[in-house]
Amino acid sequence: MKSNSGKKPAAMSVYKKHYGREVRVYYLMMAPFGVLFVIFVLVPVISSIALSLSDFNMAQWPRFSGLDNFLRMFMDDSVFMIALKNTMIFALFTGPVSYFLCLIFAWLVNELGNKLRTLFTFLLYIPSMSGAVYVIWAYIFSGDQYGLLNSFLMNFGWIKEPSQWLTDPKTIMVVVIVVQLWLSLGTAFLSFIAGFKGIDPQQYEAGAIDGISNRLQELWHITLPNMGPQLLFGAVMQIGASFAAGAVGTELLKAAGAGEEGIATDYAASTMTTYMAELGTTRYEMGYACAIAVFLFVMMVVFNGVIRKALRRFVD
Amino acid sequence: MSKGLKIKNPFRSHAGEYMNRSKAGTFGIVVFLSLLSAFLILPFLYSIFQSLKPIDEIFAFPPRFFVKNPTGENYRALFMLTENLWIPFSRYVFNSVFVSVVGTAVYVFIASMAAYPLAIGRFRGAKPINEIIVQALLFSSPVLAVVQYLIIAKTGMLNTYWAMILPILAAPLGLFLMRQFMIQMIPMSLIEAAKIDGAGTFMIFWRIVMPNVKPAWLTLIIFTFQPIWAGAGAIYIYDEAHKVLPTVLGQIAAGGLARAGVGAAAAVVLMAPPILLFLFTQSKVLETMAASGIKE
Known part of the structure; x- marks a missing residue:
């Protein structure tokens, strides 16, 4: 797709514009699941790692405790x-x-x-x-x-x-x-x-x-x-x-x-x-x-x- | 099925009758599987019999497996069981039905919608996202439960329907199965043709892709409905008005032998929907699972 872009600039730019719009739609379609996935799967995994190095009782701010x-x-x-x-x-x-x-x-x-x-x-x-x-x-x-x-x-x-x-x-x-x-x-x-x-x-x-x-x-x-x-x-x-x-x-x-x-x-x-x-x-x-x-x-x-x-x- | 395009199903069925099959071997397998199934559904049958027993048979000693004089008394008692519960039994039924139906419907929609771009895969980021989804299959919900609990508690969602629905909507399994099935069932040429006809991306997904992946959405319905119905979100609920059937069933059962018949009736009520759902969609589910493999 990218190799002979010099030959047909007009067609290419139309293609690119169209392609860009399509990708935007793709991201929009993935967004609802994506947001929930980040909140309930990715954030839990990543924050577990961070919180595992802390002393945290939910009431107070977590206190760093190393490998304790x-x-x-x-x-x-x-x-x-x-x-x-x-x-x-x-x-x-x-x-x-x-x-x-x-x-x-x-x-x-x-x-x-x-x-x-x-x-x-x-x-x-x-x-x-x-x-x-x-x-x-x-x-x-x-x-x-x-x-x-x-x-x-x-x-x-x-x-x-x-x-x-x-x-x-x-x-x-x-x-x-x-x-x-x-x-x-x-x-x-x-x-x-x-x-x-x-x-x-x-x-x-x-x-x-x-x-x-x-x-x-x-x-x-x-x-x-x-x-x-x-x-x-x-x-x-x-x-x-x-x-x-x-x-x-x-x-x-x-x-x-x-x-x-x-x-x-x-x-x-x-x-x-x-x-x-x-x-x-x-x-x-x-x-x-x-x-x-x-x-x-x-x-x-x-x-x-x-x-x-x-x-x-x-x-x- | 819509009148439009229908793709020929490549999923074959064979009768299992080729060379290398002895009649005796097949007979042995049938006998073995019959015994095995009988054993596996024993607790299920026991609860049906138990739920139909009149009170004297429940207290009969020694306890019997089968029921002699079946009665619907326990089922009636279950729905009348108001004085010992805080709120009417019908409220728990409503809660369970509500979260299961809404959660399932929303999940099937958003997971399918997200699966389509990932199945097409023609944009930057598709590869790493697919990889993350496959890796996430490993982390089943109990492993994530602690931080999920923290998030639910800190956002004030404890004791709400949200708490029972939202975490389920993030499950990677349904999305993964849907994507695999789309890859197998939807030829790129079909999508290109629709594009040339001027259909927008979402329209292609909704009008062309979705009607052709019906087996996959039936599968997603089963796999999503089952855990919600079984009380996946029950740990976030302390408030009586939001409790679901499995929690209440546990409370009834803890009442001991006097409640054994009613408890069994509640168990049957709880077991029936997913089993019936699977009964009617089994062939579609298996069709979808044919695409479930993880390729490296």
Whole structure:
């Protein structure tokens, strides 16, 4: 466009004028979302970094405190250590397990004909949509003998006394992990199904001629290499969900009536996000809460980088 | 669909019946997925049964999974439940419906409008903006919650509908999906042709692009409605008159076994809309998700 501008100055200037007007319209069209995105995503990320270096209780102006908050996290806060441990369980165990469940179930669903595929996609996606309704789980894991699980286990003689699933620090994390896994077939699952479905059938026919003899070989040699972008999208969604996990525990405990704020005995089910929310919204230790947020950002970005590298084989 | 231009949908469907497929294998998959689905929807079914139980069945011991004599009593009680709540139940229903519908409608509009220039991408800044959007997919809302809370509190938006709607409108996921879908569905030649015919940029977006990306806006509706309906903004609300259904449901459930039937009824009321919405739009959602991949 710019190389031979000397030849047709008139036409070019008309083009430029038109182009300039068009770009202005583009910016106007992006403005409403853009403003909200800056206020509610960019500003929070950037100001978290600034506030993490300060002592800030919302009432007074933030006071610079250097790296104090980060030192306190690791040297002087046993609750943070529990939250960190639980977050890492979600990031390193529940997250990858969810990811592979999404992949495997999406693959199985896609092996079926149109009608069955639609039916099973719908049924398997139901938990993600009813996810906020933690009440049901509170009834199932209810600590008395009216709890469905307790009654079931006692009926079969597997346990004698009703177990306090939600108040015992030993079992609460197990319950939260179960519910989190139940919720795991979400956006990534749909993306994978669509990815599997979008692969050109001719590739499978060509593969069969080239000596691929079963479904698993097909999956590894044809299907997965064809859906790298979906795998990456799923990974990003999963990282976001895993590091932010914890709300399930809080809501379950609230629904079960175990503590007004939904905090388990000895913070047994706290994660970095629930601890952060507690610090920020009830204790007003904003500087410290932001330091935890920044630590979380860094971990997420690092994980994302590692996974992108690992998936490079599938993404061109 | 408008009468104008209709682009042929490149999204194929296959019946899953090629070579390398044994009948026994397919049968095994169906059995496995049936068991899995049954297990996954168990809590969902349980709440439906629970909500239909008369009081004596709720207190029956040992507790039963199924309902024997279904009754609508719990649903009636739910809507009559005024003496134990501060305000009529219908007010909570209105709050939930209002923020979900308004928030979803506004989001679909502004996200699509922003996605169009980014899909065309012919201006300075398009590349870095797209990159920021992709990176932002990582930061789900709980991670940003603390500073968002600070912003909402400092601007005096606590206990308002604004607090429940505005942060949701900044979500990058819908914009990203819309942009990807536009790139895949709208050929540049179509836009150039419209330009030559004298259509303005916004008109092209509104009259030509939007009718052709219907699956994507249905998808955005689902993905936006779901979190708002599930109470995404509930943390900003302390004031009874602005509370939404999920918060109230929690309060009812905390009432223990005596409220178990009513609590389950409220759970069903809360679960039904997103599930029905997905039921009717599933094929469109999957069509959109086919374009969801992140390319480096």
